[in-house]
Amino acid sequence: MKPHNHKMFDYKLLQALDTVVKEQSFDRAAAALAITQSAISQRIKQLEEQVAQPLLIRSQPIEPTALGQKLLGHFRQVKQLEQELRQELFPSEPNQLLNVTIAVNADSLATWLIPAMGSLLSTHSIELNLLISHESHTLERIKQGKAFAAISNNQETLPGCIANKLGVMEYVLTATPGFKQKYFGKTVTSAKLRHAPAVAFDQKDDMHATYLSQHFQLLPGTYPCHTVRSSEAFVSLAVAGVAYCLIPRMQVQNELNEGLLVELTPRYKLKVPLYWHRWVLEKGVHKSISASVINYAKKHLF
Known part of the structure; x- marks a missing residue:
């Protein structure tokens, strides 16, 4: 033969x-x-x-071609495994920083991801690289071989990857009592929303547009909307009384409790499921990161 x-x-x-x-x-x-x-x-x-x-x-x-992306994804996984294995085999060597790249949505980063990883970052030699994208686009970073893990609202796993449900992030439409009184009075209507300034994260952020379309039959472009690429700035704009926004409840719970902000449409709930996707070949620190993120999210997300 x-x-x-x-x-x-x-x-x-x-x-x-x-x-x-x-x-x-x-x-x-x-x-x-x-x-x-x-x-x-x-x-x-x-x-x-x-x-x-x-x-x-x-x-x-x-840019790599589609096949180039596949080869890069494979090469970077091999490098990750090699780095982890070297630390196991040669523990007496000075610890090199282990580069860990995660694709994350801005809302998770602004609320719970850093606390989920805090203890690992303080006890391991990790160089963290966070790629911020909308939760419906983060999986592209794994496809491109740029990230070992991603937080996504997509349940379907990529080839060579596994995924766990983290929980549900609840969003509320919120503004200051003064803003509510000025633009909406007692009830929020389609007609009033055409004149009230909103805020969206960027052009890929279709969450606000989908919410208004679904509940108030308003199309994008028919109402004023600021673009601000920062979850923290959402809170600042809302608290300043210059815009209303759709934002994770956990990010503004204190402001809601203190009465600085109020819910505008409590009868319309928006709940976004989140999943932790990562390469199936994970071990060592990468495996610890996954366990830490999954456990923390299950306790703090809905």
Whole structure:
């Protein structure tokens, strides 16, 4: 019998691909790897010849193709496992910082994620990198191989990943008593909402638009709406009495208790389920992070 011809990946070539994407330049990637620019170009070319497909879109910014993303995801998982294994095998070596990248929605970051990871960050040599995206877009970061885990409102798992439900985040439509009196009086109506300034996170934040469309039949663009890319600024704008906003109840519970803010539409509840997605090949610190996040969320989310 003829032996099967299994092609093995050359990790030097995958490292070149990863470095070019990270550095966004062939020159800088060559410097980072201490090789010439022609050598790094040759490595990328060799890898593309191996898979018979282009792996980079040579534009600004430099982007990996769909297959390039898959290869990068694989390479970064291997690097993560290698880093964890090195710490296990050589505990006497000076602890290198373990880079941990998580894709997170701004609301989770502003409310519960840091407390969920606090003790781990103080006891382990972790270099945390948080990629902030809307909860319906965070999974893209895992697909791209940029994050090992993501908090998402999507239940469906990606290939090579597992997911756990974290709980439900409840949102309330809120404003100051003075704002409510000025714009709405006793009842919130579609007509009144056309004149009251709202606030949304960014152009991808369709939560506010969906809420108004579902309950008040209002389309985006038919009411004034500020764009502010900060969950904390939502609270500041609301408390300042210059806008109303749809915000996690846990983020404004103190202000609601103190009467600084009031619920505008208590009969309309918005509950968003959240899931913790991560690579199936997790161990060591990454596994501890997952356990910590899941346990904390189950106690503090609905």
